[in-house]
Amino acid sequence: MWLYILKRVLQGLLTVWFIATATFFAMHNVPGDPLTNDRAMTETTRANLEAKYGLDQPITTQYLIFLRNLARGDFGISFVQENREVNDIIREHFPVSAILGVLAVVFAATGGVLFGALTALYRNRLPDYLIMFLVILGISVPSFVVAALSQLSLVSLNTLVGFTVLPVAGWGTVMHMLVPALVLGLSTMAYLTRLMRSSMLEVTSSDYVRTAKSKGVPPTRIFTRHQLRNAILPVVTVLGPAIAAITTGGFVVELVFAIPGLGRYFVEAVQQLDYTVIMGTTVFYGAFLVFMVILVDVVYGFIDPRVRLDS
């Protein structure tokens, strides 16, 4: 078990190195350079600045410096806001994205399991058709449209009631988080519902459920102990990639709802070509995702005793 975790973590570190390398060379390929901006600059100033940032070094040296700083956990200083460290930016904005992401994952997982189980129970009856129709809608409508529509309906709701039931945009209280998290988790919820439904149907026709039925186990107990527990496993496996999709898919929701998260900051940094922030954020996100997937895999090993992690 511990050996497996150690192996996975080492592989994860290797993957993070690959992500960092890909990021470095992609950014190195960007036309122009960080010192090209609207500020007038003499040759001497330019040379001094290049020396300061190590831009006069050959690319291999630059790459080694980048890796050394990365190993120390130092992403450097923002090129645009020169008094801010990238670490500070991540520390300030990532928790916002993380809270939103966690809330969205919770919404998606509970909703997906609940609705998936419901559709399987009421297979080919009204609740099934209704939920599956909504699921197809959830998969087909782009998140920005859902975000815009939910904002629109919030506006009309607030005007109808006469006071602010839920804020339309912004960040701060739990009330601000609910709708964005729901919108962010919606497509994942739809996907998980489909998965849960087919997995539930498979379990329902399995031998052990039939055995339990013939033994006279009450249906509610069969449902909770046998069906739900087994059907939930495939949902747990895709939770790792789902967390990845949700946390990096936060840009749109953060943009539409004016949430000061890291995703929105990344988009701004790209627009301003803020080299260090772009690189730092990408590597940070990549590492986060890699270790999230490892975490989910390990947790899966604990939930499902059939899975042997050591092999």
Place this chain on the structure above:
Amino acid sequence: MSDLTAASFAPLSDQQPSQVIARPSLSYWQDAWSRLQANRRALVSLYIVIGLLLFTVFGPVVWPVDPAMQDIDQISQPPGTDRTATLVADYEPWFGTSGLPGTGLRLAEKATSQAVRLQWDAVDGASGHRVYRNLFPIGPELSYGIPMAEFLNNDTLYFEDRLDLQPGRFYYVVVALDERGLITDRYQSISVDVERVTTRTEALERGLITESNAVQIGDKITLAWHPLGTDYLGRDLLARLMAGARVSLFIGIGAPFLFVLFGVVYGSAAGFMGGRIDQLMMRFADFVVALPFLLFMILFKIAFGIGPGESGVFPMLVALVVLLWPATARLVRGQILQIREQGYISASELLGASTPYLIMRHMIPNTLGVVLVTVTFAIPSAIFTEAFLSFIGMGVAPPTPSWGSMSNEGIKTMLTTPHELFFPALFISLTVLAFNLLGDGLRDALDARMRNVE
């Protein structure tokens, strides 16, 4: 068991066929096609997909309107609005009308989409005025709207508004300024109904009238028809949707096709070679999978750099291919490894089949179904990615239309002109829906193991 007699044990005649083929033998693809036809949802989706492709390819032939042409008389018009306009004389400058009857803020002449001419009497105790325009009434919270002009004396008591006037109701407010130029709470307001007009020169330029026409100033003429309305720059929405479909579907279909092709080659190579090379190749694929997808899409986009006049379609295509091939590679490798162990491969080998024959006859046809399903499911996600990136302004560069960038433009005016968001969003949703349902149907029809899961 009592009805068994000695006759029951008599041997059957040799002449009687022991086995009858009741139905004609179907090949794999014939079988799949009949299954697909039985699936109504998938069949309807297939028709929708074909319809969309026809719309994209032949649409611009049927509706040959330039998607970049601006119709400035009809800006942000929803479909089915009144298209008549009154012909007026060409514009001439105006510096207030002396001796205009009436008091307070009033119109000097009829408000038209060419100009709204306002005139007012000095507000008591004011040492200047500021003119505001709004789409909504002032309301109790005194929201005046957009400041249009400011006069820091009491000499100029007229204002001509020519900024982006559209038929409809506008609310104008003139607020008194104190001697320091700050606004006071004394104001005059007026609501103005703007009528659409077009000048004779303009109408001639656009071919709405000809020199020989007996159209007089003051007559009603009909403006160009826009079946789905116009956007915020007066461009025809239908023409833009068609041009956008070319971009969206080119990326949406081209990228999956390319990365699946690459994935198939990579995966089958790894599966075939096996051993250390296979391990190494798959390790690399795992690395690529771990890259945060959207961040790298954006990163690649800026790394490629879009020069002036370029649409940015090609960089996006390449980025999609570079980032998305590993899933297919993994899938195909698994398939190849599985098929390699099958009995029919050994049988074929025993009968003397060469490796190319094995690949062509057994490997490729047996993976093709899975690959086709992968492509169908990859198309909606590629369309989504394009729409998503264009929406946050990291996709195709304006003025190239794509459904995503059109949604991005539409969302800004969602409250006043929802049709600008509605149509591109509808097209994205419809396409994604059709490809998803078609993918479901294809999976059921082609992949025997996935059958009857749902």
